[in-house]
Amino acid sequence: MRRLPIAILLLLAMAVAGCSVASTAQEREAFAKRHRGPISIGVAWPISAANDWFLEGVALAVSELNADGGVLGRQLNVIIKDDESSVTKGLEIAQSFSEDIQVVAVIGHRNSYVSIPVSSIYERAGILMLSPASSAPEFISEKQRLVFRNIASDEQVAASVANYAARNGHRRMVILYDDDAYGKGLADAFEKHAGRSGIDIVDRLTFYTGPSELERLKFKWEILEYDGIFIAKSGAAGAQLVAELRAAGIGVPLFAGNAMDTPNLWSIAGAKAAEGMVIGAFFNPESRREKVKAFIDVFNRAYGTMPTQYSAQGYDAVHLLAEAMNRARSIVPRDIAAALHTIENWEGVAGFHTFDRNGEDIGDLVVLKKVTGGKFEYLDAGV
Numbered sequence: 001m002r003r004l005p006i007a008i009l010l011l012l013a014m015a016v017a018g019c020s021v022a023s024t025a026q027e028r029e030a031f032a033k034r035h036r037g038p039i040s041i042g043v044a045w046p047i048s049a050a051n052d053w054f055l056e057g058v059a060l061a062v063s064e065l066n067a068d069g070g071v072l073g074r075q076l077n078v079i080i081k082d083d084e085s086s087v088t089k090g091l092e093i094a095q096s097f098s099e100d101i102q103v104v105a106v107i108g109h110r111n112s113y114v115s116i117p118v119s120s121i122y123e124r125a126g127i128l129m130l131s132p133a134s135s136a137p138e139f140i141s142e143k144q145r146l147v148f149r150n151i152a153s154d155e156q157v158a159a160s161v162a163n164y165a166a167r168n169g170h171r172r173m174v175i176l177y178d179d180d181a182y183g184k185g186l187a188d189a190f191e192k193h194a195g196r197s198g199i200d201i202v203d204r205l206t207f208y209t210g211p212s213e214l215e216r217l218k219f220k221w222e223i224l225e226y227d228g229i230f231i232a233k234s235g236a237a238g239a240q241l242v243a244e245l246r247a248a249g250i251g252v253p254l255f256a257g258n259a260m261d262t263p264n265l266w267s268i269a270g271a272k273a274a275e276g277m278v279i280g281a282f283f284n285p286e287s288r289r290e291k292v293k294a295f296i297d298v299f300n301r302a303y304g305t306m307p308t309q310y311s312a313q314g315y316d317a318v319h320l321l322a323e324a325m326n327r328a329r330s331i332v333p334r335d336i337a338a339a340l341h342t343i344e345n346w347e348g349v350a351g352f353h354t355f356d357r358n359g360e361d362i363g364d365l366v367v368l369k370k371v372t373g374g375k376f377e378y379l380d381a382g383v
Helices: 006-016 018-034 054-067 087-098 112-125 154-167 181-196 211-223 235-247 264-269 290-303 309-328 333-340
Strands: 039-045 076-082 103-107 128-131 147-149 172-177 200-205 228-232 254-256 278-281 367-372 375-378
Touching (some): 018 103, 018 112, 018 333, 039 054, 039 087, 054 290, 054 309, 087 103, 087 112, 103 333, 112 128, 112 147, 112 181, 128 309, 128 333, 154 181, 154 228, 154 254, 154 367, 211 235, 228 235, 235 254, 235 264, 290 309, 309 333
Parallel strands (some): 039 076, 039 103, 103 128, 172 228, 228 254, 254 278
Antiparallel strands (some): 278 367
């Protein structure tokens, strides 16, 4: 007999427990209304698989707030859990947070394919969820009232990259993508916005057998007169694709989303293969804004390194929750959510945040950068 995957079994068990989860939500709200002690916030992230200095950004924000008297006169208590980039582990963590009525909000998760299924658990449990990294369009739904993200969606990233490509003369492009929530969502968004910008997508595929097939595809794409490739892949897999494209003699300009903004681009693909690549990212360390300069200085002194985009997103997530709690004068999750909806053009280190009625961050957050001479050149440096 075919056995069901563990993740599906977990979801079924959680569905059966739906009534108890609803009662937990009521208990959580009652606790939040009477509680006067430390404020508990969960943090879920693939620490062992891909921390990328995210936790350090969170820790820096928490230490600053607590040193300044906390939020509403109370200290922040952060509970950190590693989801290992696993749906199964993510579901387990979401369930454990939902059973702790002291947890009023969760910052996380990183991967869209994890955040999408766990978001319904947090919603039913009455926990506010704020993801600093999950950009798949389907993560945010008008049906949910407690789910937010403080990062631009794939729609926004794709629009920025497509507009840039069109302005630079690209008219016939290929899309290579991962067949997961992030890859497919970003590929779909780029195809849509490319069309609006006057770019034809001449081919789109999610799988190839290896370098030999790339050589065959190169011949096909040349017949189709392609002039660029958009990559909707993540981390190591995306960097390996860049290396293989160049090894196959494919020299057209490459474009990608924020998941390619990782050290893997340099360690796996190498600076020569990545040269000229344009990436839609979320943090500009060369910004002239005083808030960014101060953040980089403090982070560097604390950890001896430059912050990453995930450091900035984690830092902003903590401060956004604190801002919403202060505005609401409450730690009740639905009050925090209502206050987040009032945030407009709020300056963070990653950009300016504005939340719409669905929990989407529609602020000015996308940064374009290009690999030039073995390092990133920020195309909107100084902003």
